[in-house]
Amino acid sequence: MMQKGKEEKKSFTCHGGMQMTAGQGYQNEMEITFDAISDNEAFARVAVAAFVTHLNPTLEELSDIKTAVSEAVTNAIIHGYENIHGYSRSDGGRPADEIIHEGKVTIHCVLDKDLLHIDVSDQGIGMEDIDQAMEPLFTTRPELERSGMGFAFMEAFMDELEVESAPNQGTTIHMTKKIGVGDWIDSEE
Ligand SMILES: Nc1ncnc2c1ncn2[C@@H]1O[C@H](COP(=O)(O)OP(=O)(O)OP(=O)(O)O)[C@@H](O)[C@H]1O
Numbered sequence: 001m002m003q004k005g006k007e008e009k010k011s012f013t014c015h016g017g018m019q020m021t022a023g024q025g026y027q028n029e030m031e032i033t034f035d036a037i038s039d040n041e042a043f044a045r046v047a048v049a050a051f052v053t054h055l056n057p058t059l060e061e062l063s064d065i066k067t068a069v070s071e072a073v074t075n076a077i078i079h080g081y082e083n084i085h086g087y088s089r090s091d092g093g094r095p096a097d098e099i100i101h102e103g104k105v106t107i108h109c110v111l112d113k114d115l116l117h118i119d120v121s122d123q124g125i126g127m128e129d130i131d132q133a134m135e136p137l138f139t140t141r142p143e144l145e146r147s148g149m150g151f152a153f154m155e156a157f158m159d160e161l162e163v164e165s166a167p168n169q170g171t172t173i174h175m176t177k178k179i180g181v182g183d184w185i186d187s188e189e
């Protein structure tokens with residue numbers, strides 16, 4: 001596995017687009033790619049939450065989306081790229097170039113009217129047995145005090161969850177959720 005040198009520059013890319021389709025409402029799309037370090041987890045979940053803000057999601061919907069994105073991104077970092085020890089830049093004590101493995105995580109979101117599609121992908125080690133990995137309480141990292149509940153949360157908080165993965169081919173998590181199901185905003189206005 002490649003290791004990242006201290007002097008190497010960090011990178012961040014962002015693409016977006018919005019498209020009106022006559023008779024079909026609108027589609028809105030964005031993609032972000034960032035380094036697979038845990039410093040970026042908070043950024044990732046806030047970015048997706050911000051992307052759907054104009055749909056007036058309820059606090060519960062926002063929290064569900066943020067949790068699901070957070071779980072998927074954490075998995076890409078910890079399992080996909082095995083950045084398991086000091087996977088944060090701010091982790092004290094050990095030099096970053098010893099512990100941070102090269103890798104990027106990409107989040108691609110498409111809003112199709114009120115339906116949010118989120119793909120979280122990595123090019124890491126991938127999974128042999130996806131069904132087993134998705135079982136509640138299954139973890140390959142019990143020594144890190146992982147509880148094996150990440151996929152269960154993604155499944156519970158989103159309407160759909162699909163996992164695509166193969167050994168050494170990386171992993172893509174597809175999730176969808178309908179936004180605006182709650183009605184408390186309307187009732188307050
Ligand atoms: N992106 C990924 N790349 C490789 N393996 C993965 C990836 N995501 C999940 N896995 C595998 O699936 C298992 C289950 O993932 P899940 O998120 O449910 O639990 P966990 O990450 O082990 O624990 P928790 O999420 O509760 O901290 C992981 O232990 C890991 O073996």
Ligand SMILES: [Mg+2]
Nearest residue numbers: 071075150151
């Ligand atoms: Mg997890």
